[in-house]
Amino acid sequence: KRNRPMRETARTPRVREIMNPAVVTITENELVKTAAKKLLKGETNHLPVIDREGRLVGIITTYDVSKSVLRDGDALTVSEIMTKKVVTISADEAVDLAAQRLEQNNISALPVVDSSRHVIGILNAVDLGKLIQRRWQP
């Protein structure tokens, strides 16, 4: 198990310890339908969008795909509906900063990026729940 138990450390846990390193991604020119398939196959709500060099250029979520239902969605591509200004976090940041970013931006996941904007993981609000459980357990 990659999560160290809380009592071993007095310092704030880092993003790296609770992020999911297995991220499904997509590229800009793919169809929204392909995004929908990937979201459902990966059982996730968030798909970071990357360019050819693997760098983060956007994010597309089930929320955005739902929005496309209200448009004539069949020919839409990812770049037309993705969010371009992505809120991210780095793996060495404290989890409380992640929690703050999620809440302040009203979003439920943060792509974890390295210094060259490669996506190395994703941090989900549900993952923060793990820390809550440790906090109040006997």
Place this chain on the structure above:
Amino acid sequence: KRNRPMRETARTPRVREIMNPAVVTITENELVKTAAKKLLKGETNHLPVIDREGRLVGIITTYDVSKSVLRDGDALTVSEIMTKKVVTISADEAVDLAAQRLEQNNISALPVVDSSRHVIGILNAVDLGKLIQRRWQP
């Protein structure tokens, strides 16, 4: 502010203290398109489905609406794509039980119901982040 500061209480915070009491809901016979509109207008990913008496009978999320993109979705109604077995929580439960349910079921929100299954709030994984922030703040 409805959240009491952590230090005032030694016991585990309750669902009631961090849930969102303003829940947008939908009924079974409405169209998936209407659900999509409500989801986007409410800036939420979760729409509890209620019957005429206001009792919880299902849940529909942006994840389900995204799935309908892959079908011939225009005439679909909420009852055809909603999840019927809803994982819920009661307002007096401890937040750590809520965190556990979210994680174990790989979901990001729980409708909060009273003893007659009326929906009185919704608890989002992002709301749990509030507790994380309090935990590690100086």
